[in-house]
Amino acid sequence: MLAYPWLERPREYRVSPRYLAGPTHTGDPGLQPLIDAGxxxxxxxxxxxxxxxxDHTVRCGYLPEGDRGPLWVISAHAHAFAPPAxxxxxxxxxxxxxxxxxxxxxxxxxATAPETVVAGDTxxxxxxxxxxxxEGWRIDPQPSATALRTPDQLVTLxxxxxxxxxxxxxxxDGERWLFEVGPPDHRWYAAASSGIPAELLGTLTTAIGNPGAVERYIRPSHLDRLPRQAIAVPAAPTPLEVSRVQAALAHSATPPRATASTLAYTTATRPPTAPQRALAGRSR
Structure with a gap:
């Protein structure tokens, strides 16, 4: 253990599945596509x-300093002064x-067909x-809802x-579609209302369920803050780390189970959501 852990330098890791990687303290990845589109x-x-x-008909808010509620709010309106559709x-x-x-x-x-963004199919x-x-999701019919889960049980719609x-x-105060993502101790939520166009709901579902990796700068001693189901691999391991892993594997006939903590020092090739109130669960 470091005598002064705050002096430990963060390192770049590739964390997968990305829906367990957590936030980055900046909204740039979500905002930049809209800014680039004018x-x-x-x-x-x-x-x-x-x-x-x-024309103010589609709006996106990134609200890190909001009083309550979600960090991201996206809505569509028939015209600038219309309530959200x-x-x-x-x-x-x-x-x-x-x-x-x-x-x-x-x-x-x-950009292609603005009217299709507002007009959803119920x-x-x-x-x-x-x-x-x-796509391999599993269905769990319930009295007032249907739950669909990914094979790893970490994403539920x-x-x-x-x-x-x-x-x-x-x-x-309610939602047609609610995503619960991650294990119980690291769970986050996304919600979509009725009226969202099918194509956009499909995009949101695909984006949330994507198991690919994303980059995160993490202090090595903080890797255990990730969910245990997450895998963190150094983007550029040091030669000392490589030699340590090679030596450990050479002396072990049965390699240890890959976990976030062990893979943090292992080289790897980079890979190419009851009652409405109870379900919401999105307080700040």
């Missing part, structure tokens, strides 16, 4: 950031790369369910059935 950028005195289409939120622990995948698709869809539930089942009050959904 959307308007502004921020308040606290540091919250707002990006909108030039649909709403997406992601909480404080959502990796911004996931938001970036969604905002990239959102910007492209708005009958998309079965289509999304069938698509996820084809709850789909509420029946009528939901639109105003309540827009206020964050």
């Amino acid at each position: 959307w308007n950028f502004s921020r308040d005195d606290l540091g919250n950031v707002f990006v909108t289409t030039p 649909w709403l997406i939120t992601l909480d404080l622990e959502a990796p911004p790369e996931i938001v970036g995948d969604f905002t990239t698709a959102l910007a492209a869809a708005h 009958r998309i539930g079965n289509d999304v369910t069938n698509q996820l089942l084809r 709850h789909r509420r059935r029946g009528h939901l009050n639109h105003e309540a959904e827009m206020a964050g």
